[in-house]
Amino acid sequence: MNITLIALGSRGDVQPYVALGLGLRRAGHAVRLASHDTFHALVTGAGLEFAPMRGNVQEVVNSPEMRAALASGNMLAINRVSARATQQGALLWAEDGLIAARDADLLMAGIGGMNVAQALSEKLRVPLVEAHVVPFHPTRAFAGAIFPPGTARLGGWANRLSHVLTRQVMWQMFRAADTRARREVLGLSPAPLLGPRPLRPLPTLHGISPAVLPRPADWDAAQHLTGYWFLPQEAWTPPPALEAFLNAGPPPVSIGFGSMTTPDPQVTTRAVVAALARSGQRAVLLSGWGGLSAADVPDTVFVTDSVPHDWLFPRVAAAVHHGGAGTTAAGLAAGVPNVVVPFFGDQPFWGDRVQRLGVGPAPVPRRALNERTLADALTRAVTDAGMRDRAAALGARIRAEDGVTRAAEVVSGLRL
The missing domain is CATH 3.40.50.2000 (Glycogen Phosphorylase B;)
Structure with a gap:
């Protein structure tokens, strides 16, 4: 298959997908990884095809607004700054994504690239596999990753609800930007209020070690806890x-x-x-x-x-x-x-x-x-x-x- 991986964010957000891309290539697939220019050397140095996605995450992280939001620890403030950045980037990512996914049989993305990938999947009629490095499927076993760990004290119902709300927080933060990109670049109608619907049901990958996070008993068979996605360790000479x-x-x-x-x-x-x-x-x-x-x-x-x-x-x-x-x-x-x-x-x-x-x-x-x-x-x-x-x-x-x-x-x- 021709597979396009979309990975946006910091190096920690992107590197696992470089490792995943290498594994897919070893399995016989043609892999293209779409990310910021900052990671061109990381991707091509691993031997993968690179597709540029405009935008500089480091500039956003180092902006006075984001520094102040991070200092407060207030997720709503952090989300507001992030939402403004996505408003600026969404049109560019849609344009760049069309090029990156031009001949793809399959799209893959985690949280950082998922909203862009969902719109591209709908536009190009190419299925999407979600591939996450945080747990991103509802369960009663533990709370959603952005909720306070103490949520678990309320019981399994609260844990499960927190996962639904986690996905909604991330989607609603991006929704206005997604609507604009759909209209102005992709020629699509706005996505439903609660988020895009998948083109077809496919498995979800979670690049997490089961030794660290045991597989929840209430996950269905489509949820795969594969183990971490590490790059092969290479010889490195320290200064x-x-x-x-x-x-x-x-x-x-x-x-x-x-x-x-x-x-x-x-x-x-x-x-x-x-x-x-x-x-x-x-x-x-x-x-x-x-x-x-x-x-x-x-x-x-x-x-x-x-x-x-x-x-x-x-x-x-x-x-x-x-x-x-x-x-x-x-x-x-x-x-x-x-x-x-x-x-x-x-x-x-x-x-x-x-x-x-x-x-x-x-x-x-x-x-x-x-x-x-x-x-x-x-x-x-x-x-x-x-x-x-x-x-x-x-x-x-x-x-x-x-x-x-x-x-x-x-x-x-x-x-x-």
């Missing part, structure tokens, strides 16, 4: 300075918040450095999009923009991160304790899951991040022998899975 730092003492912790931004990166960095001193830990500090500061850090802290997680995380005593789905997957697969500092969205969900699995301390919400809270979490993560053992055992189970191959098998079994 000599990083290698020297790692060899100069006990394993450090890794601290980085990926594409998340903070209102004042220097204040955040000072709190992190103070927490390291209080807990007696060395650290590799990954500055990321948030621009954690390299100024005035002691020689027990090594600051770098980014390091491949599958190389770094197995070499650290604990991984501190924002709890994005991709970063959490890499942290758990490394077999080390994870300390989650959730900002918004599905990140509290993964932080709660890490704690429930006993492979990390209680999450430290970004608004509660300070010298004491982070130091306490770090101390627990690096001194709790039971936690280290559980993390190592979970990592081994995850590494034994092959989510990419399993997902490709499901797709190859489709009769279109």
Whole structure:
């Protein structure tokens, strides 16, 4: 089949679909991945065909409006900023998507590209397989990924309802932009109030390890929990300075918040450095999009923009991160304790899951991040022998899975 994958967002949103694309190509399919120009090298470097989708997510994330919304932790404020960005991008994505999907037999997309893909599916009469890295099908077993974990205390009915509402929140945020793109670019009528209807029922893929999130008993046979979608680990040579730092003492912790931004990166960095001193830990500090500061850090802290997680995380005593789905997957697969500092969205969900699995301390919400809270979490993560053992055992189970191959098998079994 000719398959077009649509993946929009940050690197953590896109990389799993590059891995999935590689698996589909190995299974004999022709794969084109549509994403932002920022990820051209990532996609083509993996040997996949790239189709550009205009827009720069990093500019949106680093805008004053989004920084303020993220600082508040208010999902409604975050959604308002995101909705304005989608209003600007929807027409471009529809235009670019028509080119990307021009000869496709099958479209595939997760949350980031799903609304665009649904409209393209309707326009081109090409079926769509939803492929998610967060749980996105109703269940009584746990709450929707953007709902507070405490929702589960209300019972299974509340959990199931929260999944329906999660999909509606994401759809209603995009609906006005979708209507405009349908009318002005695709020549389609507006989608129904509660969202587009699929062209035909097809399986849904969830690129999540069943060792991390057991398959809910009330999911139907069309829901596939395949295991994580990881890129093959490649040889990576660290800068000599990083290698020297790692060899100069006990394993450090890794601290980085990926594409998340903070209102004042220097204040955040000072709190992190103070927490390291209080807990007696060395650290590799990954500055990321948030621009954690390299100024005035002691020689027990090594600051770098980014390091491949599958190389770094197995070499650290604990991984501190924002709890994005991709970063959490890499942290758990490394077999080390994870300390989650959730900002918004599905990140509290993964932080709660890490704690429930006993492979990390209680999450430290970004608004509660300070010298004491982070130091306490770090101390627990690096001194709790039971936690280290559980993390190592979970990592081994995850590494034994092959989510990419399993997902490709499901797709190859489709009769279109």
